[in-house]
Amino acid sequence: MxxxxxxHDHQFTLHRYPKRGNETLQAWDAGDEYVINYITEHSVVPHGSKILILNDSFGALSCWFSLHYEVYLQTDSFISQKGALQNLQLNKCNEVTVLGSTDPIPNDIDLVIMQIPKGNRFLTWQLQQLKHNLKPKTPLIAVNKANAIHTSTLNLFEKHFAKPHTSLAWKKHRLVFSQQVSAETSPVEQTTTWAVPEHDMTLSNLANVYSGESLDLGARFILDHLPSGSHYKNIIDLGCGNGVLSIKLGRNNHLSNITCVDESFMAVASARLNVHANIECPDRYTFVANNCLDGFAANSHDLVVCNPPFHQQNAVTDHIAWQMFTDAYKVLEKNGTLLVIGNSHLGYNNKLSRLFGRDKVNVKAKNGKFMIISAEKG
Known part of the structure; x- marks a missing residue:
């Protein structure tokens, strides 16, 4: 790896975050190289210009363009942000201004570089933000794998920004070129709101939250199997998303302190919004953007609930689920419980048996697609 x-006669040492001894994935891809080559070879903007970089995976673009430009980095990912900051420090790069995903964009940007996000809702949100904040004729250069740039993707650029054109493919990646064509003054709606009447909830989701317009099937299944009772003192909703499980856990366990953890800043913000809208006493909730349970004290909680993702950005991987499980094992007190939901074919019960012991792992419920697994720390 x-x-x-x-x-172009420059070298950077780049690592993914968190850094793992057996890492098999690079901290950059051919799309990053394509953008760097194009802007360098075509002198798109003069040195010293202000560049906004959206969705930089682990800081490769930020490191490179900080050599000659004033760089602003905006990402919704805590992990990407930490990775970028560590790589910037490791390579002794010039200072970069880091923005949260809902922070306003400076209105004097000279060039926008975007790694096109996976979800169209988030892409639409970012294009709307650019249209609302950038001066006219500000160029945008976006990149993604060629097979991920669909007609629907280009239609979003045309609808919310300007009619795009694309480059030739290079190493299976393609560039998309567009520009701001007019000043936009109308406000942009920040959230999508919808009801879950069977659980008496109303949920508001920011743009980059998973399953942002309806309740996903896994969450719908586990809601009816979440534990109840006042004997749980400290509960973690790990990978909390919009906070729907946290709300149900709070209603089922009236005396529990609940911590909502996610690596998406928008997810944590959405969870906070939804808890305050659906819970009578939100003071017992804490909201944390984090890499799994980094920094949490060992033996400090008696219940962790999680719905692990199986991808990081565009890379399919199970190391996030394994980190969630190992972090939960460390944080749980003796006889504490980890409750996991996942697709049945992922084999989480076997992974958990390696960590907790086979006699401590039980399948609590399953349907045709999902399995809910309980693991007790002995």
Whole structure:
């Protein structure tokens, strides 16, 4: 696995975050190289210009463009942000201004570079923000794998920003070129709101929250199997998303302190909104953007509930689920419980048996697609 990015007589050492000894994935891809090559070879904007970089995976673009430009980095990912900051420090790069995903964009940006996000809702949100904040004729160069740039993707650029054109494919990646064409003054709606009447909830989701317009099937299934009772003192909703499980846990366990954890800043913000809208006493909730349970004290909680993702950005991987399980094992007190929901084919019960012991792992419920698994710390 390469850690040295060398282009145009410059070299950077780049690592994914968190850094793992057996890492098999690079901290950059050919799309990053394509953007760097194009802007360098075509002198798109003069040195010293202000560049806004959206969705930089682990800081490769931020490191490179900080050499000659004033860089602003905006990402919704805590993990991407930490990775970028560590790589910037490791390579002794010039200072970069880091923005949260809901922070306003400076209105004097000269060039926008975007790694096109996976979800169209988030892409639409970002294009609307650019249209609302940028000066006219500000160029945008976006990149993604060629097979992920669909007609619907280009239609979003045309609808919310300007009619785009694309480059030739290079190493299976393609560039999308567009620009701000007019000043936009109308406000942009920040959230999508919808009801879950069977659980007496109303949920508001920011743009980059998973399953942002309806309750996903996994959450719908586990809601009816969440534990009840006042004997749980400290509960973690790990990978909380919009906070729907946290709300149900709070209603089922009136004396519990509940911590909502997610690596998406928008997810944590949505969870906070929804808890305050649906819970009578939200003071017993804490909201944390984090890499799993980094920094949480060992043996400090008696219940962790999680619905693990199986991808990081565009890479399919199970290391996040394994980190969630190992972090939960560390944080749980003796006889504490980890409750997991996942697709049945992922085999989480076997993974949990390796960690907790086979006699401590039980399938609590299952249907045709999902399995809810309980693991007790002995």
């Amino acid at each position: 390469k850690t040295q990015l060398t282009l």
